[in-house]
Amino acid sequence: MIKNVHGGTVDLLGEAIVTGRYPVGSSLPPEPMLCEELGVSRTVIREAVKSLIAKGLLVTGPKVGTRVLAEEQWNWFDPDVVAWQSRAGLSREFLRALQELRRLVEPAAVRLAAERATPQDIA
Structure with missing residues (x-):
């Protein structure tokens, strides 16, 4: 670019x-x-x-x-x-911290997406 x-x-x-x-x-x-x-x-x-x-x-x-x-x-x-x-x-420490962040954020994001999904989103 x-x-x-x-x-x-x-x-x-x-x-x-x-x-x-x-x-x-x-x-x-x-x-x-x-x-x-x-x-x-x-x-x-x-x-x-x-x-x-x-x-x-x-x-x-x-x-x-x-x-x-x-x-x-x-x-x-x-x-x-x-x-x-x-x-x-990427150091091991950085990757560990990133994995920890993902473990915290991703389940909450999935839960919110499921709660707020419209029938069109699911189709």
Whole structure:
């Protein structure tokens, strides 16, 4: 799939965070360095950082810059975060947690679907 510059930058930075290139607790390089490294404008970097903040991977603050948050704070319901983790390799711990989540959610989803099914749904 072809992505725009913003989407490609989000992907590059997101995968770099998930794979540990930018470890939890570390700061991202300053904007000018990221611009040079990725060949994009500061506006693109800023928008990508906003996207990664929304996904729970980063936080920004005065005098601390842009820091990588702990994995527990990442939005694991975001398809991009899951895709980056998948490309980085899925640990046994992650797979166990995913199975546990499925065991909790799927029976409830089936029950709701059965309760709310219309005759057309069943046909």
